[in-house]
Amino acid sequence: MLNMDKKIQIFKALGNKTRFKIFQNIFMGGYACCIDDTKPKDDLIAQATCISTIAEQFDFALPTISRHLKEMKDADIIIMTKNKNKIYIEPNIETMKEIARCFETLVKEYEDGIVYQYNNTN
Amino acid sequence: MLNMDKKIQIFKALGNKTRFKIFQNIFMGGYACCIDDTKPKDDLIAQATCISTIAEQFDFALPTISRHLKEMKDADIIIMTKNKNKIYIEPNIETMKEIARCFETLVKEYEDGIVYQYNNTN
DNA sequence: AATTAAGTTAGCTAAATTGCTAAATAGACT
């Protein structure tokens, strides 16, 4: 279960155009990230997820992207794995599941009437 | 369907402690908002959702709460309905459904393997 | 051992955000 501060941190991480696009990019994996499609497909994942490759696709300096990625990692929406001197990045699917569940519960509770509704007879 | 900018706007609206708490407060409806529990329960909803009543529960000035609510309304996460000179506020359940669906789809696509995963054999 | 490659940290600036108070607006009620 995600506590309030963690949820806020997650929303904050996704509530910025640059980070949102980076996140989409990471989530799309190899397809969106590949800059050299002459490489064999098996190699795409490795290419796709390293920081400098992500940075190349944005009009921002590498340290800027690096800082955004750190913020996203701290929010647990991505996982960064060091492999040799590269860092591989993937979406944190467990967090996505938690967030999905959180909104589903909200909607369910609302529809079950646990939550009050303003009715226009007032 | 929510476009990218709208999604970012929604996450931004929820990515702030004050707004997040206001949102929770609105979602909880009458219970959380009621400051006079001697009033009949039927009256709770009306009390609960007006701006000044929400503001009373936070250590912030009313205009501050008002501006936060505007931001949340612009993001379509709440609905503000004018009734006489009060404004009633309720969560926008349609937006919550869309967001829930958006994360569910993300997870589903990931689990169906549409999205690449980094595997440790690299 | 030196060089190259991949990321991070530090320090700066500009812009955006979040709070405030005071003043303005809109509507309801005497």
Add this chain to the structure above:
DNA sequence: AGTCTATTTAGCAATTTAGCTAACTTAATT
């Protein structure tokens, strides 16, 4: 008409955010 209630707008200050370049660290390669 005048007053009260509910909310918004304007303008200000403090803080945070988001970008940059330059310098540093770490690890791989020559």
